[in-house]
Amino acid sequence: MNIILLGPPGAGKGTQAKILERERKMVQLSTGDMLRAAVASGSEIGKKAKAVMDAGQLVSDEIVIGVVADRMDQPDVAGGVIFDGFPRTTAQAQALDKLLNEKGKSLDAVVEMRVDDEALVDRVSGRFTCAKCGEGFHDRHKRPKEDGVCDICGGLEFKRRQDDNADTVRSRLTAYHEQTAPLIAHYSAQGKLRTIDGMADIHEVTRQLAAALDG
Numbered sequence: 229m230n231i232i233l234l235g236p237p238g239a240g241k242g243t244q245a246k247i248l249e250r251e252r253k254m255v256q257l258s259t260g261d262m263l264r265a266a267v268a269s270g271s272e273i274g275k276k277a278k279a280v281m282d283a284g285q286l287v288s289d290e291i292v293i294g295v296v297a298d299r300m301d302q303p304d305v306a307g308g309v310i311f312d313g314f315p316r317t318t319a320q321a322q323a324l325d326k327l328l329n330e331k332g333k334s335l336d337a338v339v340e341m342r343v344d345d346e347a348l349v350d351r352v353s354g355r356f357t358c359a360k361c362g363e364g365f366h367d368r369h370k371r372p373k374e375d376g377v378c379d380i381c382g383g384l385e386f387k388r389r390q391d392d393n394a395d396t397v398r399s400r401l402t403a404y405h406e407q408t409a410p411l412i413a414h415y416s417a418q419g420k421l422r423t424i425d426g427m428a429d430i431h432e433v434t435r436q437l438a439a440a441l442d443g
């Protein structure tokens with residue numbers, strides 16, 4: 229099964245993608261994670277992407293589509309992909325349709341996670357992740373069971389993203405509304421869109437997501 233989690237920054241896409249990975253034989257394909265890895269490695273792509281990401285704008289379609297196409301050549305995508313943070317523009321959506329088509333694959337569902345803008349600033353400002361395994365946490369909504377220790381891997385080091393500040397979040401939200409929200413109509417026209425309530429607590433969102441995928 230190949231699915232897209234569609235929603236603004238902080239909607240809970242990464243959180244639910246990691247739960248799905250554990251529960252089903254699917255892999256998370258997060259273009260944000262892939263671009264951050266490129267920035268950290270100092271590659272050509274990383275150098276081009278860094279300033280754009282720091283400003284909360286979208287990296288060019290050409291770069292992002294190239295990164296996804298390479299990733300889709302790896303064997304572990306055969307069990308199904310959870311696209312997280314991709315596509316974000318109509319051009320990316322068209323490129324994905326084409327890419328899947330060429331590989332004899334298709335999209336099973338696009339799940340829109342709806343969250344109010346006001347809640348997103350709080351979600352993003354309180355977000356941190358385990359430096360070792362990447363598990364996501366939140367200062368108030370999802371604290372580690374034991375303070376300072378990752379629930380998943382026992383890691384003791386955590387990190388926060390440079391672009392997770394209130395100012396940059398505003399730009400990222402504007403980019404979402406202007407460039408990404410039109411995809412809702414694109415996938416609705418394909419009959420693939422399901423909408424769930426991203427404002428609910430994490431367990432309830434997981435339940436709604438499962439119902440959207442299996443129902």
Ligand code: ADP
Binds near residue numbers: 239243429
């Ligand atoms: P996205 O990948 O869509 O940007 P994340 O999954 O990283 O979003 O979630 C953003 C932050 O909000 C994280 O700190 C996460 O722990 C927290 N979070 C995720 N889902 C919920 C939820 N349903 N209710 C409250 N907080 C949540």
Ligand code: ADP
Binds near residue numbers: 316
């Ligand atoms: P979030 O879900 O919190 O918005 P991501 O990790 O998905 O964050 O993305 C972080 C940044 O990486 C974005 O603000 C953007 O600059 C860049 N980025 C990620 N995915 C894409 C994409 N599909 N197209 C263009 N830029 C992207």
Ligand code: ZN
Binds near residue numbers: 360363378379380
């Ligand atoms: Zn961890």
